[in-house]
Amino acid sequence: xxxxxxxxxxxxxxxxxxxxxxxxxxxxxxxxxxxxxxxxxxxxxxxxxxxxxxxxxxxxxxxxxxxxxxxxxxxxxxxxxxxxxxxxxxxxxxxxxxxxxxxxxxxxxxxxxxxxxxxxxxxxxxxxxxxxxxxxxxxxxxxxxxxxxxxxxxxxxxxxxxxxxxxxxxxxxxxxxxxxxxxxxxxxxxxxxxxxxxxxxxxxxxxxxxxxxxxxxxxxxxxxxxxxxxxxxxxxxxxxxxxxxxxxxxxxxxxxxxxxxxxxxxxxxxxxxxxxxxxxxxxxxxxxxxxxxxxxxxxxxxxxxxxxxxxxxxxx
Amino acid sequence: xxxxxxxxxxxxxxxxxxxxxxxxxxxxxxxxxxxxxxxxxxxxxxxxxxxxxxxxxxxxxxxxxxxxxxxxxxxxxxxxxxxxxxxxxxxxxxxxxxxxxxxxxxxxxxxxxxxxxxxxxxxxxxxxxxxxxxxxxxxxxxxxxxxxxxxxxxxxxxxxxxxxxxxxxxxxxxxxxxxxxxxxxxxxxxxxxxxxxxxxxxxxxxxxxxxxxxxxxxxxxxxxxxxxxxxxxxxxxxxxxxxxxxxxxxxxxxxxxxxxxxxxxxxxxxxxxxxxxxxxxxxxxxxxxxxxxxxxxxxxxxxxxxxxxxxxxxxx
Numbered sequence: 001x002x003x004x005x006x007x008x009x010x011x012x013x014x015x016x017x018x019x020x021x022x023x024x025x026x027x028x029x030x031x032x033x034x035x036x037x038x039x040x041x042x043x044x045x046x047x048x049x050x051x052x053x054x055x056x057x058x059x060x061x062x063x064x065x066x067x068x069x070x071x072x073x074x075x076x077x078x079x080x081x082x083x084x085x086x087x088x089x090x091x092x093x094x095x096x097x098x099x100x101x102x103x104x105x106x107x108x109x110x111x112x113x114x115x116x117x118x119x120x121x122x123x124x125x126x127x128x129x130x131x132x133x134x135x136x137x138x139x140x141x142x143x144x145x146x147x148x149x150x151x152x153x154x155x156x157x158x159x160x161x162x163x164x165x166x167x168x169x170x171x172x173x174x175x176x177x178x179x180x181x182x183x184x185x186x187x188x189x190x191x192x193x194x195x196x197x198x199x200x201x202x203x204x205x206x207x208x209x210x211x212x213x214x215x216x217x218x219x220x221x222x223x224x225x226x227x228x229x230x231x232x233x234x235x236x237x238x239x240x241x242x243x244x245x246x247x248x249x250x251x252x253x254x255x256x257x258x259x260x261x262x263x264x265x266x267x268x269x270x271x272x273x274x275x276x277x278x279x280x281x282x283x284x285x286x287x288x289x290x291x292x293x294x295x296x297x298x299x300x301x302x303x304x305x306x307x308x309x310x311x312x313x314x315x316x
Numbered sequence: 317x318x319x320x321x322x323x324x325x326x327x328x329x330x331x332x333x334x335x336x337x338x339x340x341x342x343x344x345x346x347x348x349x350x351x352x353x354x355x356x357x358x359x360x361x362x363x364x365x366x367x368x369x370x371x372x373x374x375x376x377x378x379x380x381x382x383x384x385x386x387x388x389x390x391x392x393x394x395x396x397x398x399x400x401x402x403x404x405x406x407x408x409x410x411x412x413x414x415x416x417x418x419x420x421x422x423x424x425x426x427x428x429x430x431x432x433x434x435x436x437x438x439x440x441x442x443x444x445x446x447x448x449x450x451x452x453x454x455x456x457x458x459x460x461x462x463x464x465x466x467x468x469x470x471x472x473x474x475x476x477x478x479x480x481x482x483x484x485x486x487x488x489x490x491x492x493x494x495x496x497x498x499x500x501x502x503x504x505x506x507x508x509x510x511x512x513x514x515x516x517x518x519x520x521x522x523x524x525x526x527x528x529x530x531x532x533x534x535x536x537x538x539x540x541x542x543x544x545x546x547x548x549x550x551x552x553x554x555x556x557x558x559x560x561x562x563x564x565x566x567x568x569x570x571x572x573x574x575x576x577x578x579x580x581x582x583x584x585x586x587x588x589x590x591x592x593x594x595x596x597x598x599x600x601x602x603x604x605x606x607x608x609x610x611x612x613x614x615x616x617x618x619x620x621x622x623x624x625x626x627x628x629x630x631x632x
Binding site for chain 2: 036044046111262
């Protein structure tokens with residue numbers, strides 16, 4: 001029985017985005033205290049980053065959240081039941097900062113730098129309070145099943161999946177300007193962009209043409225491993241077609257510098273992190289400033305000129 | 317910390333501790349605001365949250381109930397004059413919330429909050445005080461007591477400099493001492509070598525006053541110092557000179573080995589992730605051949621860095 005549950009869970013987690021990671025067992029213990037505590041921390045403690053802080057009543061937030069699923073069966077509920085929670089919050093999203101992800105949650109969060117560089121859904125209040133939690137209801141008191149919850153998206157209108165679909169729909173439909181999606185180009189068997197993913201079916205589908213001007217796919221490759229897909233692979237071409245069909249411009253970048261440096265921070269010894277145009281020098285000029293005098297040589301000058309010329313040529 | 321592919325529930329559970337968003341900020345401890353609103357709900361919510369979703373595979377769980385932890389914590393300062401807190405006041409709380417720490421993973425930091433925490437990666441690379449239960453609960457909170465009910469002053473806490481040092485530093489002194497006393501093996505310290513306003517190492521810092529003196533010389537072998545420098549800024553102090561020479565003297569005087577490294581590659585990679593076009597960041601040259609996104613070059617520019625990583629520093 002346990003094994004079949006695990007297999008089922010794995011199946012569904014591969015197919016769809018998932019934020020709830022402890023579907024094993026029941027609802028997260030003390031979920032009410034955790035959600036309220038996160039809400040208060042979001043309002044009064046957490047640095048705001050790029051997002052305005054909504055003036056929300058955290059007790060009311062919990063009431064609106066829990067009323068969508070407590071004292072109910074975990075499956076088969078009406079999907080719109082989270083509207084009372086999500087609609088009134090309506091936290092404004094800054095233009096050009098929205099960051100979507102598919103199969104890259106951990107890396108995406110590091111890239112987003114706690115909502116200070118980019119805004120993934122987990123940096124918005126609604127995503128923040130629910131991230132990594134598990135919940136489901138039961139008709140008998142206390143209305144929450146702390147013993148067993150059906151795996152994420154394992155049945156029709158499963159309550160956690162419906163929550164993330166509703167939250168993702170809100171998140172995508174309020175994005176503005178240039179948006180980005182972080183995709184995994186090193187999935188052993190998968191496709192970086194699947195049309196049945198939450199990103200495709202909920203987020204991309206709800207981007208507003210004319211208000212979202214461009215979507216850039218950041219295709220992340222594990223260092224030193226075979227690239228399973230590139231920007232020219234079929235799933236990325238599918239994505240391009242789907243984005244262009246919405247009249248939104250498209251770009252695809254494989255391990256662009258901000259991504260690659262973050263990967264290299266974890267694997268500094270990787271050959272990919274040592275490459276440079278300066279022969280066998282270390283990857284960085286270790287020129288010193290006021291203390292030891294400058295050791296920076298020809299290499300950095302050449303680099304400066306090279307990059308400057310790139311800027312100039314791009315300006316034309 | 318290389319896994320970015322989510323391979324299902326089990327793998328995801330392991331990732332929980334890596335993908336959490338730590339609440340952290342760089343509050344000015346001298347600001348005259350009162351106790352954090354809803355501090356009890358934030359504190360207890362964090363406590364339950366930590367117990368269920370944070371650092372599950374890295375740090376042991378706490379036996380004490382979260383309500384008990386709050387009681388012990390708040391008893392240390394509530395219904396007392398704000399400056400009437402002693403170093404020993406938090407002892408009972410500390411002893412209940414204390415965790416054993418894995419060998420070779422402890423990292424201290426001084427004057428460089430943001431980069432140190434991005435480098436430590438929520439415990440994946442190193443464990444900082446803010447990753448432990450004690451630090452996690454109190455991080456970025458403000459609190460002080462008053463003799464009249466409700467015993468906690470929510471409107472105004474004193475300027476730290478108006479209190480005796482013992483009162484102003486009591487909590488974090490105890491937390492730092494507790495943390496240091498649990499360290500084993502090789503420990504790491506990250507400092508800022510490009511702060512024009514203060515030396516990288518000061519004997520009056522928390523590291524100097526409470527951490528270095530509390531390292532157990534029978535259990536700790538060496539102190540490995542990382543000196544980080546902001547990109548494109550003068551390196552005011554590097555290993556071996558200025559206050560870093562004094563640090564070496566103080567560490568060896570305690571009978572511990574001492575190593576020091578300026579800007580290890582992994583740290584530079586992290587800095588470059590924020591500012592790929594900086595002249596120090598040569599990997600960007602790999603992208604000259606058309607794959608370097610124009611927005612990175614145009615927005616970052618030379619000798620300008622996003623005022624992010626090194627500028628956001630805090631001294632308790």
